[in-house]
Amino acid sequence: MxxxxxxxxxxxxxxxxxxxxxxxxxxxxxxxxxxxxxxxxxxxxxxxxxxxxxxxxxxxxxxxxxxxxxxxxxxTDELPWRPGALDALRTARDAGVPTALVTSTVRELTELALDSIGREFFDVSVCGDEVDGHNKPHPEPYLRAARLLGVDPTRCVAVEDSPTGVSAAVAAGCTVLVVPNELPVEPGERRVFRDSLIGFTLPMS
CATH class of the missing domain: 1.10.150 (DNA polymerase; domain 1)
Known part of the structure; x- marks a missing residue:
């Protein structure tokens, strides 16, 4: 997030x-x-x-x-969107793709963020205080999200911006759409890089 x-x-x-x-x-x-x-x-x-x-x-x-x-x-104020992020969420929702919000932020703050982002875009959410201390880069946040969605994590695509988040998603078996922000992310297995989410389509191009 x-x-x-x-x-x-x-x-x-x-x-x-x-x-x-x-x-x-x-x-x-x-x-x-x-x-x-x-x-x-x-x-x-x-x-x-x-x-x-x-x-x-x-x-x-x-x-x-x-x-x-x-x-x-x-x-409390409206949160600023990353380029293309809102349209990407709409694209996934319109396509009927099961979607989870997986964040290291605690539930209380995540609920405030969802008021701004729009909770209607997500079927489930997993927060940093709900994984028994197994936070990113541990795979548990993504594994938990997959369990809640009832899907195989190896068939999931995670969107991440940081090395910590990418490591968690890869360890869970997900393919990762990497959109770097504050920190560079090294190339590696199951990683697809984009400069932004502008123009995001399904299937990914």
Whole structure:
């Protein structure tokens, strides 16, 4: 979702840089890029390591709540679409293709995003706090989505923008339509590259 369908990584940029200042430090570009495609737990681990702070359970709970509240504020406004993403969703829906939203974002924020994106485009959704800690790059998010859809993951196409997401989808057995955004993605097995989703058709060309 983030960076694939909507350009919400820029909203995460705002919140994460604000959080670093709130904690008394600065977030470097290198560490911020390492956060792309990960879940909240990994993001906070990277943040606290960057700032040389101890991430105690109490600190984690406070930081998690702070970040969730700030992102909820930012997600309240209409989210900016990635080029061609809305038309791609409409194309898939019009073709009757079963569709899942698979994201590392937690359910609470995903529900806010779906209010903007349109939940009617998805048959099911899998969020970062629903996979028992087996977040991307682990294949479980995509395997869970395939189970919920009742389909074989090897017959699925995942749309991803980051190395972490691509690794998860490939490990699950999916073919991946890679549309890089913040980070470059290396060529590899079961990967088809496009510059954007503009002109997306079924079957993929």
């Amino acid at each position: 983030d960076g694939t369908l909507v350009d919400s990584e820029k909203l995460w940029d705002i919140a994460l840089h604000e959080m670093a200042k709130h904690l008394g430090g600065e977030l470097t570009l290198e560490t911020r890029l390492r956060m792309v495609g990960t879940n909240t737990a990994v993001t906070l681990e990277l943040m606290y390591a960057e700032l040389r702070l101890e991430l105690t359970p109490e600190a984690y709970a406070e930081a998690d709540a702070w970040l969730g509240d700030r992102m909820a504020e930012l997600f």
